Amino acid sequence: MAVSGNDVKEPLVAVEEGSKKLDVDEGGSPWMLYFCTFVAVCCSYEFGACVGYSSPIQSAIREDLNLSLSEYAVFGSVLTFGAMIGAITSGPIADFFGRKWTMRIATAFCVVGWLAIYWAQGAVALDIGRLSSGYGMGAFSYVVPVFIAEMAPKNLRGVLTAMNQLMICTGISVAFIIGTVLSWRTLAITGLVPCAVILLGLFFIPESPRWLAKIGRGKEFREALQELRGKDADISHEAAEIQDYIEMLDQLPKAKLLDLFRSRYRRSVTIGVGLMVCQQFGGINGVCFYVSYIFEEAGFSSSVGAVTYAIVQVIITAIGAVLIDRAGRKPLLLISGTGLLAGCLLVAISFFLKVHDWATTASPVLAVSGILLYIGSFSVGMGAVPWVVMSEIFPVNIKGVAGGFASLVNWFCSWLISYTFTYLMSWSSYGTFILYAATNLIGILFIMMVVPETKGRSLEQIQAAINRDNA
Known part of the structure; x- marks a missing residue:
């Protein structure tokens, strides 16, 4: 049975207006x-x-x-x-x-x-x-x-x-x-x-x-x-909202991989997969897997730097978890992306100074500051929020296929970044981080233009909003 965009939206909007906040x-x-x-x-x-x-x-x-x-x-x-x-x-x-x-x-x-x-x-x-x-x-x-x-x-x-x-x-x-x-x-x-x-x-x-x-x-x-x-x-209102949405989904055919590229699901898939690409192509696994190597190359103690890196990562991730339902998903992503961009530029400047043997005492300080800013910024938003949004953005009927596909993209990008990192560093240490900075800038633009705010909405209300945008 074919279901039009209006058929999809009506019961969800009605439930949203008639339900009370849980x-x-x-x-x-x-x-x-x-x-x-x-x-x-x-x-x-x-x-x-x-x-x-x-x-x-x-x-x-x-x-x-x-x-x-x-x-x-x-x-x-x-x-x-x-x-x-x-x-x-x-x-x-x-x-x-x-x-x-x-x-x-x-x-x-x-x-x-x-x-x-x-x-x-x-x-x-x-x-x-x-x-x-x-x-x-x-x-x-x-x-x-x-x-x-x-x-x-x-x-x-x-x-x-x-x-x-x-x-x-x-x-x-x-x-x-x-x-x-x-x-x-x-x-x-x-x-x-x-x-x-x-x-x-x-x-x-x-x-x-x-x-x-x-x-x-x-x-x-x-x-x-x-x-x-x-x-x-x-639970009557929440149960009714979920049941209405599931009944609507039952009218749709079982989702296959190629269905993800249909216009009905295109925006959800673009948001979910796009955030996974932004998360990984910003360079996180290259930095994470080779953080000791980066500190050594910058002339800083690798052991001290790695321990500090681990502590900052856990503390800032905890802060991000507390803020995500208060500040919202999109603001945290934008703050995170901006910090990642700034952190990459600081590390790039550090390596540029080291390569040209300029300001040798400032180079390690810039490297450490840049890496800590980078991991702190990643931990507060880009680390957790893409997975949160991914779990929210896909309709239940395609969640298995779409979520598996988004996770696969994430892991492939993770492998690609970790595999190419040493080659990029041998090509140009500062050029590597300029490249990551440019990627993070593209990620900021993507978040600003494409990613919606999902804070404070039920999963069914999120889908209703996406359906309205697709109509």
Whole structure:
């Protein structure tokens, strides 16, 4: 049955006008909402532990297993390829089996990966373990923000979804710190701790209400929504809004990858995928993976710089999580993009002075200031907000396909930036950061012209607004 733009908009607009605002404390204490978020962000912590594992143990693992530099490079980079596979397959899995089972499957891959690394006696077992962990990490990158966004009320959705990025940063930082005192095999075992918490916690939390509504399990949908909002909360208006939207979506054919490029979904896909490209092409993974190298090249202590980098990242990400539902998504993205641009220019000036042997005492100061400004700016907005917006912007009927595609684009761009960084630096150290600055400037323009503000709107209201824009 064909559905016109007006047919799509009418029931949603009517619900929006007739409903009252749902506050988290309305009628009950939704402790289950926070417990669900805790279990979900343990997946994010596991994500960070996978990313941070390879950095502190490089020398020890190469010495113990007699690995060449190229073998270790494969071990480090194969994580990204596993993440690409996880990203593209997690959407359909989440749509078919549900959000909770997708997290279980991803966690199982991480468990297999850590055990393979722990028992490894050579490069092959290490690579298999890293590939398996990467798959779980890629699946987490999609399903965690989607699960949180679908269960959270609109007034808390931003801050709860932003906890995803905060826990990723925490996992990376903890792995980096404890990796300096633990053996590489013991560090692998510590990666199993969040896995155990996830697998146990998933037995006690409800499935995503919107997913339950989508597959026609109406009774379970209402029970899950009631549990998340508190036993005495009035869920009638929110449930009606979700049900009206799901009924409208039921009239649409099942989404396929090519459907993402139809005019109906083009704006949502442009926003979601565009933000992923802006996030990665601004140079974050080149800076993150090679921060010690950057500090060394600039003439600053790599160990002091890296520890400071990790601390700033966690603190500023926490501040961004608090601000996202107050300041809004778009203002944080614009502030973040401006800081990224300024940070890249400071580092570029530092390397330019170093190359020409000018102001040698100022060069390290500029480099450190630029890198800290860069990571602080990334952490306050560009790190978390694209994932928040991605979890909000896609309609439920294409969320699996579109979210998986956006995550795949993110991981491919991540690999491309990390792979080309050393080549760019050998071409021109200051030219590399001028290039990143130009990319961040383009990102600022994209955010200003294309990205909408989603703060304070339900997922159904966001779709109604996009449909009006498409009409």
